[in-house]
Amino acid sequence: MQLFKISGVSVRIHPTFLVVLVLYGVLGLLAQALLIFALVVGHELAHLLVAKAYGFKVEGLELFPFGGAAYCDGLFEGRKVEESLMALAGPAFNLVLLFGAQALRWNGLWWGELSEEFIRYNLWLAAFNLIPVLPLDGGRVIRALFVESFGYVRTTKFLAEAGRWLGVSFALYGIVLGVQGKFSEGPLSLLILGGFFWFAGSKEISSAHITFLRQLTRKKEELLKKGLMRSHWLTVQKDTPLVRIVEEFTPDRYAMVNLSNEKAGMEKILTETDIVEGMLREGIHYPVGKL
Structure with missing residues (x-):
């Protein structure tokens, strides 16, 4: 009222x-x-x-x-x-x-x-x-x-x-x-x-x-508008579900996700946008290694 x-x-x-x-x-x-x-x-x-x-x-x-x-x-x-x-x-x-x-x-x-x-x-x-x-x-x-x-x-x-x-x-x-x-x-x-x-x-x-x-x-x-934003890195395994990664994101930093291989080396890099779009497309439990 x-x-x-x-x-x-x-x-x-x-x-x-x-x-x-x-x-x-x-x-x-x-x-x-x-x-x-x-x-x-x-x-x-x-x-x-x-x-x-x-x-x-x-x-x-x-x-x-x-x-x-x-x-x-x-x-x-x-x-x-x-x-x-x-x-x-x-x-x-x-x-x-x-x-x-x-x-x-x-x-x-x-x-x-x-x-x-x-x-x-x-x-x-x-x-x-x-x-x-x-x-x-x-x-x-x-x-x-x-x-x-x-x-x-x-x-x-x-x-x-x-x-x-x-x-x-x-x-x-x-x-x-x-x-x-x-x-x-x-x-x-x-x-x-x-x-x-x-x-x-x-x-x-x-x-x-x-x-x-x-x-x-x-x-x-905000990133597209300003052209820059502070970022932070996350290193994850291939079988990590996307929702687990998203829960690590913070409101004021843009995340870069390092996908590691079996030897703990860097296999590829995914952006925060890649992770979110993949979660919305494939579901929250989809493993990051399949993106």
Whole structure:
């Protein structure tokens, strides 16, 4: 459901967020839910401002409970500098608000329960989003830093799977707390977080290959446009399946593949384009030696 537009960016709210607002309202916590909602919007807009600064065309923003997802006409995922700075912009926004509010409290300009909750929620959002799993900002920073070593798809799947199991842990802990005592804000938040992690992590895993193929297409276009690009070498055996090679490709380097023979000598060289086109034509398990 679309809420509004900011500088041409469509801001939408996922139906699960409406469910959260209703549940918190039933528990008498609607004011706290609305405050978190406002802080999440600001957190996500900080990501979008950095994206715009890098020249990415931001198309929309979708808000989930305690998080969100940005949609850009351009691929920043896996780019070391761009994705890291975009990811860190959200927690930085919350930390700026936190220290600003604390400065007002120290100078006696703001006091009371609202100021305490404002500081607590900003600290929670900043620290929580730096947990190194996907879909959180900390996971995006880790992906950007390690994608060159382990490949985009493998890194994304590992971090997203870690995020899903973290969600399972949150949900189980919430159930235990709910069974032991009163069903209140704490257990409810843990259950919602568990569902959010599982849903968002599954989405990251399912879209990893699609996003990566888009990256490869853009990379070829960028190479043809600029006339040059940094490259890296991979040495493989003839029976290596094409999908295994593709998973080693990175978003910001063009791969050259050295096909070795039985004596570990170089038999022929294939380009990244040769590998991708062969995989699309012959299938993901086709051995590279038959290309």
